[in-house]
Amino acid sequence: MSVNGRNYDWEDIHVMLPHGEAVGITEIKYTDGQGIEARYGRGAVPRGYGRTNYEASGSMVLDRDEWEKLADALTGNGGIYDHDPFTIAVAYANNDMGTVVDTLKSVKITGFDGAGGAQGDDNASPISCEFTILEPIDWNGRPAKNDTGDFFV
Numbered sequence: 001m002s003v004n005g006r007n008y009d010w011e012d013i014h015v016m017l018p019h020g021e022a023v024g025i026t027e028i029k030y031t032d033g034q035g036i037e038a039r040y041g042r043g044a045v046p047r048g049y050g051r052t053n054y055e056a057s058g059s060m061v062l063d064r065d066e067w068e069k070l071a072d073a074l075t076g077n078g079g080i081y082d083h084d085p086f087t088i089a090v091a092y093a094n095n096d097m098g099t100v101v102d103t104l105k106s107v108k109i110t111g112f113d114g115a116g117g118a119q120g121d122d123n124a125s126p127i128s129c130e131f132t133i134l135e136p137i138d139w140n141g142r143p144a145k146n147d148t149g150d151f152f153v
Contacts (some may be wrong), residue, residue, distance in 0.1 A: 008092045008100075015060075016089040019073040024066030026126065028090060030104055032137045032144050041101030054131035054145045058088075058104065061114075067127040080109065085134055101141075106134035 006144035007022040015022040038046035062070065066100040085106035111130040135144035 001097050006094060006096045007095060009069075010098060011032040012092050013095065014091045015074070016087075016091075017070055018086045019044075019069045020120065022062065022066055022070075027061040028058065028062070030090075030102070030133065032056035032133070034127065034145065035114060041091060042048070054136060055137075056104075056137050056144070057131065058107075058128050059128060061126050061128050063123060064115075064125040064127060067112075068127075070129075074109070080112075083109070085095075101150030103138035105138065107131050108134060 004112040013028070015025050015028055032055065036049045037052060039048045039050050041047045063071055071080055074080055074086070086103040088107050090102045090104070091099060092101075109129055109131050113114075114126050114128045115125050136143050138144070
């Protein structure tokens with residue numbers, strides 16, 4: 001198998017949070033999906049299917065100083081969980097491949113954990129953030145779900 005060029009790596013990822021580009025981020029993951037359930041009538045074979053609700057969520061790990069910047073940006077209206085939904089943009093870009101931008105809209109942090117450290121830690125007190133994404137993920141310009149809700153015109 002030939003090697004045609006460099007693929008995306010961690011150095012190629014840029015994450016934009018409400019306070020600007022995150023430099024002290026060591027991980028970001030996000031996922032979405034919409035399940036289906038078989039619909040049965042008479043007999044043992046499905047006669048069709050029904051869709052379940054679309055869901056999207058994610059997580060990220062921030063160094064403590066980066067978490068403090070994010071927390072400051074989110075606590076304008078009260079506590080950390082009282083923040084308005086915000087957008088996270090994740091860009092993948094290098095010289096060998098085109099730029100890809102995934103957009104996570106209407107993000108709400110639902111949990112965080114990790115404060116602490118131990119002797120010998122090279123990165124004390126990283127914070128893990130769990131979040132829910134309230135709008136469909138935009139996978140490089142392709143919406144995960146295009147549901148306008150306009151059935152009657």
